[in-house]
Amino acid sequence: MKPTTAVAEVLERARDITEPLMREAVGRLVPCIRDVVSYHLGWADAAGRPTGAPGGKGIRPALAMLSAEAAWAAPELGAPGGAAVEMVHNFSLVHDDLMDGDTERRHRPTVWTLWGPSMALLAGDALSTLATDWLLSVPNPNAPAAAAALGTATAEMIAGQADDLAFESRRYVSVEECMAMSTAKTGALLGCAASIGAILAGAPAATVDALRDFGRHLGVAFQAVDDLLGIWGDPSTTGKPAGNDIRQRKKSMPIVAALGAGDDQSRELEAVLYGPVEQSGDGATELAVVPAAASSNGHSRPAAHEDGPGHGVPSWAPGARQALSQAEVDRATWLVEACGGRAWTAARAKAHLDAALGSLERARLSPVSRRALADLAVYVVERES
Amino acid sequence: MKPTTAVAEVLERARDITEPLMREAVGRLVPCIRDVVSYHLGWADAAGRPTGAPGGKGIRPALAMLSAEAAWAAPELGAPGGAAVEMVHNFSLVHDDLMDGDTERRHRPTVWTLWGPSMALLAGDALSTLATDWLLSVPNPNAPAAAAALGTATAEMIAGQADDLAFESRRYVSVEECMAMSTAKTGALLGCAASIGAILAGAPAATVDALRDFGRHLGVAFQAVDDLLGIWGDPSTTGKPAGNDIRQRKKSMPIVAALGAGDDQSRELEAVLYGPVEQSGDGATELAVVPAAASSNGHSRPAAHEDGPGHGVPSWAPGARQALSQAEVDRATWLVEACGGRAWTAARAKAHLDAALGSLERARLSPVSRRALADLAVYVVERES
Numbered sequence: 155m156k157p158t159t160a161v162a163e164v165l166e167r168a169r170d171i172t173e174p175l176m177r178e179a180v181g182r183l184v185p186c187i188r189d190v191v192s193y194h195l196g197w198a199d200a201a202g203r204p205t206g207a208p209g210g211k212g213i214r215p216a217l218a219m220l221s222a223e224a225a226w227a228a229p230e231l232g233a234p235g236g237a238a239v240e241m242v243h244n245f246s247l248v249h250d251d252l253m254d255g256d257t258e259r260r261h262r263p264t265v266w267t268l269w270g271p272s273m274a275l276l277a278g279d280a281l282s283t284l285a286t287d288w289l290l291s292v293p294n295p296n297a298p299a300a301a302a303a304l305g306t307a308t309a310e311m312i313a314g315q316a317d318d319l320a321f322e323s324r325r326y327v328s329v330e331e332c333m334a335m336s337t338a339k340t341g342a343l344l345g346c347a348a349s350i351g352a353i354l355a356g357a358p359a360a361t362v363d364a365l366r367d368f369g370r371h372l373g374v375a376f377q378a379v380d381d382l383l384g385i386w387g388d389p390s391t392t393g394k395p396a397g398n399d400i401r402q403r404k405k406s407m408p409i410v411a412a413l414g415a416g417d418d419q420s421r422e423l424e425a426v427l428y429g430p431v432e433q434s435g436d437g438a439t440e441l442a443v444v445p446a447a448a449s450s451n452g453h454s455r456p457a458a459h460e461d462g463p464g465h466g467v468p469s470w471a472p473g474a475r476q477a478l479s480q481a482e483v484d485r486a487t488w489l490v491e492a493c494g495g496r497a498w499t500a501a502r503a504k505a506h507l508d509a510a511l512g513s514l515e516r517a518r519l520s521p522v523s524r525r526a527l528a529d530l531a532v533y534v535v536e537r538e539s
Numbered sequence: 540m541k542p543t544t545a546v547a548e549v550l551e552r553a554r555d556i557t558e559p560l561m562r563e564a565v566g567r568l569v570p571c572i573r574d575v576v577s578y579h580l581g582w583a584d585a586a587g588r589p590t591g592a593p594g595g596k597g598i599r600p601a602l603a604m605l606s607a608e609a610a611w612a613a614p615e616l617g618a619p620g621g622a623a624v625e626m627v628h629n630f631s632l633v634h635d636d637l638m639d640g641d642t643e644r645r646h647r648p649t650v651w652t653l654w655g656p657s658m659a660l661l662a663g664d665a666l667s668t669l670a671t672d673w674l675l676s677v678p679n680p681n682a683p684a685a686a687a688a689l690g691t692a693t694a695e696m697i698a699g700q701a702d703d704l705a706f707e708s709r710r711y712v713s714v715e716e717c718m719a720m721s722t723a724k725t726g727a728l729l730g731c732a733a734s735i736g737a738i739l740a741g742a743p744a745a746t747v748d749a750l751r752d753f754g755r756h757l758g759v760a761f762q763a764v765d766d767l768l769g770i771w772g773d774p775s776t777t778g779k780p781a782g783n784d785i786r787q788r789k790k791s792m793p794i795v796a797a798l799g800a801g802d803d804q805s806r807e808l809e810a811v812l813y814g815p816v817e818q819s820g821d822g823a824t825e826l827a828v829v830p831a832a833a834s835s836n837g838h839s840r841p842a843a844h845e846d847g848p849g850h851g852v853p854s855w856a857p858g859a860r861q862a863l864s865q866a867e868v869d870r871a872t873w874l875v876e877a878c879g880g881r882a883w884t885a886a887r888a889k890a891h892l893d894a895a896l897g898s899l900e901r902a903r904l905s906p907v908s909r910r911a912l913a914d915l916a917v918y919v920v921e922r923e924s
């Protein structure tokens with residue numbers, strides 16, 4: 155979906171005031187890391203030549219800018235927060251691509267495929283550190299509070315990613331666990347983006363809280379849509395193969411909801427994805443093959459990691475679990491829908507979008523900015539990729 | 540070398556006031572990450588059972604505590620800084636072990652070998668974020684300044700690690716580049732440890748600067764000793780195979796100094812380590828086989844990373860460079876010493892220890908604490924492992 159004129163104008167305005175700050179911050183990195191980060195952000199090609207293209211859509215910078223305006227402050231006050239959140243977001247993308255072994259992002263090779271895993275790891279570490287370090291250097295008395303909020307959100311995001319990873323090796327994940335993980339993984343940082351401008355503007359706690367809640371609900375709605383696209387999205391717009399999340403046996407919302415339906419079809423889905431149930435001694439069931447084992451109580455448990463190509467060489471190979479055939483992917487996709495996973499997730503997207511819009515009514519916000527935040531939220535949730 | 544009674548007393552006192560803070564901070568992590576971090580810190584075994592053992596020696600917490608006392612403040616004022624620096628240090632160790640493919644640290648399996656690369660990556664990310672986030676939550680008006688100093692030091696450390704990585708694929712590295720990399724990689728964080736207590740105590744800039752310089756020089760001296768142990772250290776105390784850095788062709792101080800000697804023996808050393816010189820078109824020479832290519836001007840340059848075990852699976856395998864035979868390792872070790880690399884590095888260790896002690900004379904410090912800092916510095920540099 156193309157943004158409406160109003161949304162497009164907001165995105166462009168945010169980019170205009172945020173990108174110069176990001177370029178200034180990224181300019182502080184040593185050359186060998188700066189090149190990698192500039193490539194990842196879309197500013198340069200792999201040889202370091204400027205592309206002249208803008209980076210991503212800039213949803214987070216737009217939220218940060220609008221949150222300052224919503225708190226009756228100048229948009230420029232929110233921009234440093236938007237830049238810092240965007241740095242954290244991109245640090246997580248660089249590390250995610252490495253963990254997932256994804257070779258493409260936005261139709262370009264990922265950082266680790268070009269520079270190797272070690273440089274991808276260091277570039278992510280550098281961006282993560284830069285975000286807070288740079289934000290603390292902004293001459294604004296509220297910068298420490300903004301940095302603290304960003305740190306707390308980043309910690310929650312990483313906790314969500316760790317849960318997501320642990321879920322991969324568990325047979326059973328409840329929808330509550332799945333939603334809590336999505337709130338942490340995606341909602342925390344969007345909640346920070348949607349309130350950091352208000353924090354930098356010194357807004358009252360009630361305003362900051364309402365904006366954060368707006369962003370958190372928006373994040374869950376966004377993740378629900380992402381999970382739908384991960385199964386039913388058009389590969390030409392998502393840039394990922396059709397049925398990708400089924401093939402990777404992700405514990406995404408549609409799959410978890412379908413597995414929890416408790417009927418014959420959900421049991422068939424479980425068998426297709428994870429094979430026959432093996433009852434373990436203590437009554438808990440676990441997946442027979444685990445990439446890095448985690449027990450079913452959510453606490454991790456180490457397992458020797460022996461699928462590297464040689465002694466002392468870490469490998470990200472996702473265990474020895476057998477790949478699903480195309481027929482199995484097709485059947486599982488049909489079963490997820492038949493078990494109501496698709497409808498349930500779409501309902502979650504709508505419910506959390508409504509909750510997000512409701513949060514905006516809780517505080518005394520500038521009406522123009524409230525409207526712009528609502529428009530942006532609808533655009534984000536109704537996008538197709 | 541065992542610490543003297545005075546040094547042992549300082550280390551124990553620092554541990555007593557810092558470890559409870561670290562445990563409080565680590566307690567904020569989600570269980571699946573907390574288990575991994577507790578294991579890495581030595582507090583728990585791989586099954587999560589408390590070991591009852593203290594973690595590392597706690598050099599950084601001791602420096603932070605003493606830097607508060609040196610600035611005429613209570614030791615407790617420095618402890619949160621020591622805890623935060625120790626978290627950053629351990630984040631870097633977890634990611635280093637992953638990048639280097641090291642399977643043991645302190646005679647225990649490394650995190651990635653037990654929980655897999657993805658969880659090691661996330662645990663490091665979590666510790667890095669926790670350090671700043673937790674420090675900003677300390678009720679001390681100077682906490683934001685301390686967090687900013689920690690962020691700047693962390694950024695410099697990561698830059699040094701990136702240079703270190705880029706050096707691996709370069710044939711020629713000057714001793715100046717090598718020393719600058721060591722200052723960044725090791726000096727920056729020790730400089731932060733040795734001044735963060737003074738920052739938290741609100742000490743004058745001249746005091747903070749002198750203490751930071753002390754720590755930075757101490758870091759370089761420490762790295763010089765580390766580089767000597769990496770070639771001539773006793774495997775039973777270092778926990779690494781003899782000649783490890785030669786085998787891995789690291790650009791450590793003794794090797795870089797020896798390669799730069801410019802005589803027949805240094806050319807023989809170069810040929811043993813990197814094979815015959817191949818002159819490239821633009822006059823610069825590079826290593827024929829690069830794990831993730833970086834050109835010799837210090838700017839990184841991407842190269843397709845194709846040694847993974849399969850499509851879409853990142854591999855840390857360090858390229859296809861041929862392993863050195865034991866005879867080659869022995870010959871190279873002899874050549875490094877014959878070219879003066881060992882003596883040069885030992886002289887650097889001494890010079891930077893002297894410079895560190897000199898820095899302590901530059902500020903009006905509490906005499907007892909100045910003496911304790913000096914004793915600790917001598918202990919750190921004269922250690923055997």
